[in-house]
Amino acid sequence: MRLRVAGLATFLMLTVFARGQALHSEAKFDTPVAIDHAIACDNGSRIFGIGKEEAIYAWTAGKSEPRKISLAEGRPEALACAGRTVAAGFGNGKIVIVDGDKGEVKLRLDAKSSMWGLTLSPEATFVAVATTGSPTQVFDTRTGQRVSVGRTSFGGSTSATFSPKGDLLLSTDDDTNVRAYGRNGKLLYSAEAGPLEPFAAAFTGDGQRFVVATADGAMSSYESTSGKRLRATHSTGNPIFAIQMFPDSQHVAAFELDPFTLKPIAVGVWDMQSDHWQKLDVDPETVIGCGADGTHLLLVRRTGTNTFTLDSVR
Amino acid sequence: MGLSRRDLLAKCVSLGVVSLATNLSATAAAEAWSQSEKKSRPSTPAAETGPFYKRNAPNTAMMRASNDPGLPLTVDGAVYSTRGEILPGAKVEVWQTDHSGHYDLLGYRYRALLLADAKGRYGFSSVIPGHYPARVCQHIHFAVTAEGYKPLVTQMYFGSDPVFEGDPDKNYIKDPLCTSRELVRPVMLKGDPQAVIAAVNFELVLEQL
Numbered sequence: 285m286r287l288r289v290a291g292l293a294t295f296l297m298l299t300v301f302a303r304g305q306a307l308h309s310e311a312k313f314d315t316p317v318a319i320d321h322a323i324a325c326d327n328g329s330r331i332f333g334i335g336k337e338e339a340i341y342a343w344t345a346g347k348s349e350p351r352k353i354s355l356a357e358g359r360p361e362a363l364a365c366a367g368r369t370v371a372a373g374f375g376n377g378k379i380v381i382v383d384g385d386k387g388e389v390k391l392r393l394d395a396k397s398s399m400w401g402l403t404l405s406p407e408a409t410f411v412a413v414a415t416t417g418s419p420t421q422v423f424d425t426r427t428g429q430r431v432s433v434g435r436t437s438f439g440g441s442t443s444a445t446f447s448p449k450g451d452l453l454l455s456t457d458d459d460t461n462v463r464a465y466g467r468n469g470k471l472l473y474s475a476e477a478g479p480l481e482p483f484a485a486a487f488t489g490d491g492q493r494f495v496v497a498t499a500d501g502a503m504s505s506y507e508s509t510s511g512k513r514l515r516a517t518h519s520t521g522n523p524i525f526a527i528q529m530f531p532d533s534q535h536v537a538a539f540e541l542d543p544f545t546l547k548p549i550a551v552g553v554w555d556m557q558s559d560h561w562q563k564l565d566v567d568p569e570t571v572i573g574c575g576a577d578g579t580h581l582l583l584v585r586r587t588g589t590n591t592f593t594l595d596s597v598r
Numbered sequence: 599m600g601l602s603r604r605d606l607l608a609k610c611v612s613l614g615v616v617s618l619a620t621n622l623s624a625t626a627a628a629e630a631w632s633q634s635e636k637k638s639r640p641s642t643p644a645a646e647t648g649p650f651y652k653r654n655a656p657n658t659a660m661m662r663a664s665n666d667p668g669l670p671l672t673v674d675g676a677v678y679s680t681r682g683e684i685l686p687g688a689k690v691e692v693w694q695t696d697h698s699g700h701y702d703l704l705g706y707r708y709r710a711l712l713l714a715d716a717k718g719r720y721g722f723s724s725v726i727p728g729h730y731p732a733r734v735c736q737h738i739h740f741a742v743t744a745e746g747y748k749p750l751v752t753q754m755y756f757g758s759d760p761v762f763e764g765d766p767d768k769n770y771i772k773d774p775l776c777t778s779r780e781l782v783r784p785v786m787l788k789g790d791p792q793a794v795i796a797a798v799n800f801e802l803v804l805e806q807l
Binding site: 398416417437438439440442458459460479480481499500501519521523543544545546547 | 644646648650651653699730749750
């Protein structure tokens with residue numbers, strides 16, 4: 285396995301799309317097994333992927349070999365990272381906190397319900413877990429204690445997202461609301477996300493606003509301090525299961541599913557200032573993860589059974 | 599109009615056909631009698647909410663349009679507490695795919711909000727939902743709420759689903775989201791040969807807060 289970081293001169297312009305943006309290949313990776321989900325962390329200097337045989341693989345900039353991390357809990361359903369810390373969530377509700385650089389398990393937790401998603405606070409001191417059977421739960425990653433549980437009118441939560449400073453936690457919930465909690469777990473406000481359930485949320489870089497995407501393919505932006513809705517797109521009818529804020533805090537990438545097959549069908553970009561909506565000219569089935577560096581959206585794209593690339597959107 | 603249990607008991611006592619021990623009043627005896635007839639019920643097994651719950655569904659018991667494809671279906675039942683009390687006014691929200699497995703995300707087809715009547719009963723007309731690639735079994739989603747009770751989110755399955763191969767006892771686990779055999783309901787086919795309707799009964803039992 286070799287990590288091949290492309291030099292500036294060898295950037296490959298893959299596709300040109302509207303408004304002059306393009307995908308540039310930043311790095312290419314060979315993998316020991318097929319990777320079917322990945323996240324790019326620390327401005328793309330770390331990539332964590334879930335291998336087909338259920339282990340986690342960690343790539344670190346400057347090292348050619350990925351570190352294999354076997355957790356003996358089955359296949360992770362969700363990954364999150366903050367710096368060198370990675371959290372893996374499993375279908376049985378188990379959560380494993382790992383030092384990604386050393387490959388050492390730091391803590392094992394139990395959310396006791398099937399996992400939708402999880403997120404680490406910026407300092408990796410807390411992990412928030414969205415599960416099917418419970419509102420979002422927050423655990424202290426130093427002690428293993430569950431420090432708070434959110435609330436819903438019914439059902440569980442679909443995603444959890446910390447603000448860049450870690451002072452606000454958003455929970456998108458089955459009952460179609462997005463709820464914001466403070467550091468102490470206190471509910472600050474609840475806002476309607478749309479007629480259908482929200483699946484994902486993302487903050488702007490300064491934490492002043494956030495965006496929520498819903499099961500009917502709509503996105504709305506909100507003011508973080510109040511939960512006041514600022515703008516909204518029309519529903520596309522295609523569920524948006526994940527979003528990623530661009531570093532400019534003006535554009536949001538939306539990962540859309542076919543509502544029948546629930547397979548990826550498009551990666552869209554919403555310009556929150558102009559309300560312009562466009563589709564990235566990329567095969568959505570090849571996109572296995574995303575992230576951002578200081579200036580660009582990053583996509584992790586599968587290019588072969590045992591290869592993937594890290595691409596920036598420029 | 600029939601007598602209430604208390605009035606009946608009082609009448610029977612006055613006529614001498616029922617006698618009460620000295621420590622029992624007619625009111626207390628009537629209440630104890632009623633309580634003993636209430637059947638304790640296990641709570642309906644919960645299942646995950648998603649996908650595609652939509653709030654503000656219409657209050658209609660007829661989700662099927664006249665020309666909709668698919669086997670017509672009626673679902674009825676009652677909403678109870680685990681102590682066997684009926685829960686009039688309980689909100690029963692249901693959503694499902696159409697016959698071909700598609701949820702209506704932009705509108706409200708095959709979605710309804712029902713209120714349990716004075717006897718705790720609810721019911722609706724629909725079609726047997728279709729299969730879709732991401733789910734193994736045909737199912738209808740339920741979200742049930744009543745003041746003072748834990749919200750119940752669950753899914754109902756059909757014993758007639760081909761996935762079960764006629765043996766839901768053995769095969770209900772083929773759908774990993776089917777959390778209990780109890781959620782797979784028997785299907786009765788009724789009506790005349792030109793207009794067969796599937797009928798399913800599904801009791802909903804809520805736990806107290």
